[in-house]
Amino acid sequence: MSKFFRKVLKEKGLKVTPQRVAIFEAITHLKNHPTAENIIAYIKKNHPNISIGTVYKVLDSFVENKLLSKVKTEKDIMRYDSVLTNHHHLYCTETDRIEDYEDDQLNELIENYFKTHQIKNFNIQEVKLQITGKFNKSLK
């Protein structure tokens, strides 16, 4: 388990520090998409002197090195969407551009899929796609 972790750090030329080990352990222990705050709280139990800035920096480096990913939340730096039809979003990886993507055929496909494949213990209200990629610049 932590062998893999050490290996990744080595490969990237990153030092194996007690802080990084503690944060890695916290993440493998904490389930359900912890916030930075959750992670800090967990680590402080065994590692009370860790600096919050360090935790943020380490988390960023883990994301860069694909040990973690980030989940979108509905809070802060919100962007507003005035179209209220059921549509999806195209997110550009290079810019902060977000475009709407409407596709009734796709909506129908998904709706039918979930009619026959219910999710255990969960009642679906809405399904939205986050489609990440790159816009083709040549045609604006």
Added chain:
Amino acid sequence: MSKFFRKVLKEKGLKVTPQRVAIFEAITHLKNHPTAENIIAYIKKNHPNISIGTVYKVLDSFVENKLLSKVKTEKDIMRYDSVLTNHHHLYCTETDRIEDYEDDQLNELIENYFKTHQIKNFNIQEVKLQITGKFNKSLK
């Protein structure tokens, strides 16, 4: 156009104020998912004395009254996700619970769909579903 707007406000018992009208106009004019900052900047041109707090409060009330919705971004109050398989997320409307949802059959369905239905001027790198709904409490 603004008749609909006035009607909605009336129905909800909300007063029609110049600020609300200006914000509504800004939103109908600005495309591409403006931030609160974008909206404030636009309004200030014709309405230089509007208070930022007012803009935030009005936007919130518009979201409550379904004139707007919010779009998730990747910034701030991040939550971290240690599972790096291609999975989706279940968001609970009642709590802040987020669960992973893995479904290879669904992934395949979507992948095949986009193979035959390319999005114009956009190269897809990743497709993730945000499935919003309610967890069935009885079974935890």
Added chain:
DNA sequence: TCCTAAATAAGAATTATTATCTTTAAGGAA
């Protein structure tokens, strides 16, 4: 026109995160 609750303005407070700058320590070299 008057009255009252709702809305606005102004600015302080909060919160998550990032930046800065100094000190520490990981880990390769001697």
Added chain:
DNA sequence: TTCCTTAAAGATAATAATTCTTATTTAGGA
């Protein structure tokens, strides 16, 4: 093993978006 270099950590200030607080204003019904 010790030394050395540089990345990493710690402490704390700064930032940025948003929320809160309180006094003032105003929409719209009586």
